[in-house]
Amino acid sequence: MSDVSAESRGQRTLAFLNYLYLLLMMGVIALILTVALVFQYAYGELPCPLCLLERLAMFGVCFGIILTFRHGFSYQHTGVSLLFALILVIVAERQSLLDIYPRPGHAYIGSAIFGLHMPVWATIIGLVLLFTIIAKMAVIGGDRALERIGLAAFPVLARAGAIVSLYVILLLAINLVSAFLQCGFNECHTYGYQLLGGPTAPPAGGT
């Protein structure tokens, strides 16, 4: 009897740790995307097309987590998050290699944080996300616990997950409007917001 109860407690703990882990991961991504928006609007650093694709990949990772919080655990949701973490690494690494040698039309844009520019940070973020998901599977595991014990067993986590999920959806809506103002349905560039009458060509002597 006590063994059953201990096993049940263990499974509950594993399920709790899994949901907490996912919540923290989504919270960190939301923070990164918020900082990106602050840099865009407070410091006027417009995102390049590949930067926008990197933001989208981070939203893709959140998509898998949001589905888990909304519909419960599924390997499909984890798979979507893993796929977008991998896509983020591929896009960010390609952009790092694209701009690694400054030449007309290509150079790292924006501010460097701790000496690293955005594409390098995006590569690191993507690798950390991949490692985080893999570490969750390898260390916490507990998939059977997740199938048995739903999020309803942890009302505080469920509420926190819903709040962060809605915040991510709000961020996504802001990014959508922002991308529309910057690019319209045309090619994106970093000279200004096309739909607000910004320049459509680089300034003289600029890249």
Add this chain to the structure above:
Amino acid sequence: MITGIFILMFLATASGWLGWRRLAGAFMVACIGLYVGEFLWEVWSPTTGFSMPWLQGGLAVPSLPGEA
């Protein structure tokens, strides 16, 4: 095109949140397809294709041990 990808991502996420999983999946598949196309288009160059000729490797020593 990037705006279109954002729209699809938003529709997928909003549908998933509202409980329409199949619709969310359909939007996400379209989103990933458009995303891959946009990425390949962005990194393609008419002159160099997908290669990166600005990255050149070279040996630090004129020849490796055992080579003529």
